[in-house]
Amino acid sequence: MPLSSQFSITVELTKLVPLAPVLNAGFQAAVNIARDLRKSHSDFVVEEDLAVVFGKNRISAAFEARFRELIKTSNVQQLAAYLDVVLECGAGPTVRRSLNDSRYFSTVLQLSLLAWTHEISSLATSLAEAFRRRGSPLEIQDTPTRDGIEGSLQACREQTAAFCWYPIFSEVERKFASHCPSLSDPRRLPFEVLQGFLDFLFAVQTLPDDRLIHIITGRGYSTIVVWAHYALGLNVIVNIRDQEFQFGEGKPQVIVECDRTPVHTTSVCLLAADSEEEVFHIQRDAYRAPELNEDFRVPAFGYGSSVIESYVGSDEAVILELAYRVIANCWSAAVHLSDDYPAKKDESTQRGLYKRLSHCSKRRIFEVGCFLFGDLPVTLDNVIEAAKGPRFLPLIPKKKPDHVPPSILSWLHRWYPDHTSQQDFSCDRSPPAIADLSGIANELSCILFAFTAVHDLDGFRDLPLCRAEVFGRRVDTINLIDHGAPTTELCDCNELFNILARLLVGSKMDENLLKKASLVSSWGWSIYLPAIEAVDPAQMQPGIVKIARGVPSRYGERKSWIIDGPNSKSVGGMYPFERIESAGEISRLRCANTTRRPQAFVGPNGNVFETTVELFAKEHPHHRGDTFEFGYRRFSMIRWGVDLIPGCPHRHKEDAQLVLPEDTSTFSGYGMDRAHKHRINLGLTSNDPTARWLLMEGTYRHAKHNNTCIDGEKTPLLRGDNCCFECALEYAKQLGRIVYVIL
Numbered sequence: 074m075p076l077s078s079q080f081s082i083t084v085e086l087t088k089l090v091p092l093a094p095v096l097n098a099g100f101q102a103a104v105n106i107a108r109d110l111r112k113s114h115s116d117f118v119v120e121e122d123l124a125v126v127f128g129k130n131r132i133s134a135a136f137e138a139r140f141r142e143l144i145k146t147s148n149v150q151q152l153a154a155y156l157d158v159v160l161e162c163g164a165g166p167t168v169r170r171s172l173n174d175s176r177y178f179s180t181v182l183q184l185s186l187l188a189w190t191h192e193i194s195s196l197a198t199s200l201a202e203a204f205r206r207r208g209s210p211l212e213i214q215d216t217p218t219r220d221g222i223e224g225s226l227q228a229c230r231e232q233t234a235a236f237c238w239y240p241i242f243s244e245v246e247r248k249f250a251s252h253c254p255s256l257s258d259p260r261r262l263p264f265e266v267l268q269g270f271l272d273f274l275f276a277v278q279t280l281p282d283d284r285l286i287h288i289i290t291g292r293g294y295s296t297i298v299v300w301a302h303y304a305l306g307l308n309v310i311v312n313i314r315d316q317e318f319q320f321g322e323g324k325p326q327v328i329v330e331c332d333r334t335p336v337h338t339t340s341v342c343l344l345a346a347d348s349e350e351e352v353f354h355i356q357r358d359a360y361r362a363p364e365l366n367e368d369f370r371v372p373a374f375g376y377g378s379s380v381i382e383s384y385v386g387s388d389e390a391v392i393l394e395l396a397y398r399v400i401a402n403c404w405s406a407a408v409h410l411s412d413d414y415p416a417k418k419d420e421s422t423q424r425g426l427y428k429r430l431s432h433c434s435k436r437r438i439f440e441v442g443c444f445l446f447g448d449l450p451v452t453l454d455n456v457i458e459a460a461k462g463p464r465f466l467p468l469i470p471k472k473k474p475d476h477v478p479p480s481i482l483s484w485l486h487r488w489y490p491d492h493t494s495q496q497d498f499s500c501d502r503s504p505p506a507i508a509d510l511s512g513i514a515n516e517l518s519c520i521l522f523a524f525t526a527v528h529d530l531d532g533f534r535d536l537p538l539c540r541a542e543v544f545g546r547r548v549d550t551i552n553l554i555d556h557g558a559p560t561t562e563l564c565d566c567n568e569l570f571n572i573l574a575r576l577l578v579g580s581k582m583d584e585n586l587l588k589k590a591s592l593v594s595s596w597g598w599s600i601y602l603p604a605i606e607a608v609d610p611a612q613m614q615p616g617i618v619k620i621a622r623g624v625p626s627r628y629g630e631r632k633s634w635i636i637d638g639p640n641s642k643s644v645g646g647m648y649p650f651e652r653i654e655s656a657g658e659i660s661r662l663r664c665a666n667t668t669r670r671p672q673a674f675v676g677p678n679g680n681v682f683e684t685t686v687e688l689f690a691k692e693h694p695h696h697r698g699d700t701f702e703f704g705y706r707r708f709s710m711i712r713w714g715v716d717l718i719p720g721c722p723h724r725h726k727e728d729a730q731l732v733l734p735e736d737t738s739t740f741s742g743y744g745m746d747r748a749h750k751h752r753i754n755l756g757l758t759s760n761d762p763t764a765r766w767l768l769m770e771g772t773y774r775h776a777k778h779n780n781t782c783i784d785g786e787k788t789p790l791l792r793g794d795n796c797c798f799e800c801a802l803e804y805a806k807q808l809g810r811i812v813y814v815i816l
Contacts, residue, residue, distance in 0.1 A: 128176030133306035160623030197223035234597025258292035269341035400442035401459035539579035591705035611793035637704020638685035665741035720795035
């Protein structure tokens with residue numbers, strides 16, 4: 074048939090089949106996928122580039138089924154009544170796409186593994202360099218960028234958080250440790266291994282009987298085993314100090330020689346299996362290769378045991394002894410938090426702060442201690458005995474220990490043979506290990522205190538915490554538990570939140586953002602202040618920290634932080650204090666101020682949601698309307714300065730009324746004018762959350778303006794819906810001091 078005839082037929086067929094709508098629909102679907110991926114930190118093109126390499130590898134069928142089952146689900150949790158930000162948990166755009174495409178699924182699984190063991194910035198840099206080196210000069214411009222890879226790694230890590238890699242790595246590392254203790258860097262891959270595995274694993278899977286990978290390295294052996302054997306189903310043999318560890322039955326396909334070889338001699342070879350002839354060889358060259366940084370993560374359950382074990386080794390007697398000392402430190406400090414503890418005259422300010430940590434009871438201390446040292450046989454009797462006994466770990470730097478237990482003395486003798494008795498631990502002869510153990514114990518004590526602020530710990534057993542965070546803190550900084558009592562720094566309203574946030578984020582924590590943060594998210598988890606959820610201030614308990622699976626998202630756009638926007642401010646200042654009713658007059662439970670419903674504003678900024686809640690107090694006969702702007706961190710701060718009145722068994726009536734007793738008055742407004750002060754001052758803000766928040770802000774500003782601390786003697790009281798008008802007044806009368814009550 075002539076060419077012209079063929080062309081004519083083709084043109085006529087296009088008229089019969091409308092291709093334009095089909096092409097447009099396919100293009101629009103691709104655009105929608107790309108848009109969703111970008112909102113979750115990833116990128117369509119970068120994921121395709123990564124899938125070209127990682128997607129070639131076949132995942133073990135059993136492992137794939139296990140991984141798929143855990144990551145396939147997703148859910149959305151409403152975060153706040155006024156805030157259009159939700160917590161998205163589980164499968165997002167990247168994972169949902171991979172569930173229907175084996176190439177992308179293989180890529181997501183392997184990137185999730187690597188992101189679990191490495192700090193993702195250094196991992197992204199190394200992968201970008203490895204992609205550059207494996208391509209020809211003409212292909213370099215087509216390799217994915219470092220920033221693009223980091224975004225995809227973050228998306229994979231967040232969306233596969235339901236799968237915990239720790240048990241697998243722990244099983245492998247314990248197998249090694251049973252024969253070869255004190256091995257370092259088990260998870261951090263050398264760059265040469267990472268570069269070689271991009272192609273060598275596929276070669277071995279394609280030609281399982283003809284290809285063999287031989288590695289000489291001094292680190293990263295557990296990651297190699299998990300990647301090659303558990304994920305891809307290859308047979309692996311690891312030789313460490315003449316000990317052979319076999320993973321998988323049959324002919325080995327990956328052989329690892331681990332003999333503490335210096336890093337610069339690390340090499341990876343692809344060999345012909347029969348002749349062992351070298352097919353391809355990678356080793357560190359004259360050009361400096363990027364370094365991968367380890368991000369060693371440990372689940373919250375048993376976190377304390379893992380931290381101590383990483384320093385003292387696998388000696389269970391030593392680990393258990395140190396665990397008892399840590400719990401005993403907090404147990405002793407809990408005495409200062411009880412209401413019957415006799416406060417000294419100079420402790421009045423701190424006693425008021427202690428009351429807000431009432432959740433740190435002895436019982437709670439023991440429960441959290443069992444959680445942090447969950448794999449140890451901790452008993453209550455031994456904790457009490459340790460708390461009563463002489464203190465081994467000095468909490469003051471450069472102070473000698475009062476007593477060194479036999480198990481610790483035996484452990485120290487291995488490293489300091491000349492220290493054999495208690496007398497050898499005087500101040501000038503105390504070995505550095507004592508200072509190290511003291512610092513670790515102090516940090517773990519603070520972490521234990523922080524976890525007392527978290528309810529339902531069993532739901533957060535897999536929360537991945539940074540182990541290095543404990544060792545990264547300076548031992549000679551202020552002790553948060555000093556002389557057996559919590560210091561004011563630990564009793565700061567947001568310090569417990571800060572401690573947990575640092576454990577979750579790790580070395581990349583931005584301290585400037587943390588000062589303004591009400592929510593911090595990493596590794597697919599979020600830690601946040603309860604002020605985000607509270608509509609009325611009586612609904613939140615100060616000192617409590619919330620933890621949930623998920624990442625903050627707004628219309629599909631994911632961020633890692635929620636911080637306060639502009640600082641709290643007002644137009645025209647606070648309404649002045651105005652007396653309404655005095656002693657002998659009838660007062661009715663109501664709100665004497667006119668406000669409107671709070672409105673929240675959210676502004677995306679980089680990896681942050683900046684939030685501002687606008688509270689508006691309408692015009693007053695003696696004052697024009699004011700607008701106040703708050704962030705949730707600010708809400709938490711001002712709520713910290715108010716004590717909640719205990720509930721009562723009576724039925725609460727919204728319009729209850731009573732005759733005011735002597736030296737009692739009610740008032741409206743939000744400014745605390747001391748000229749109208751009576752012994753009992755009742756702020757009429759019932760059933761109006763806006764007015765209640767504004768009055769608490771007024772008390773906070775008043776204390777700050779007059780340079781007075783809100784402590785146990787000056788703390789305002791807040792009535793909740795579970796307390797009637799009469800009981801709230803009676804509670805205030807019993808205090809025997811000047812008091813402001815927010816009704």
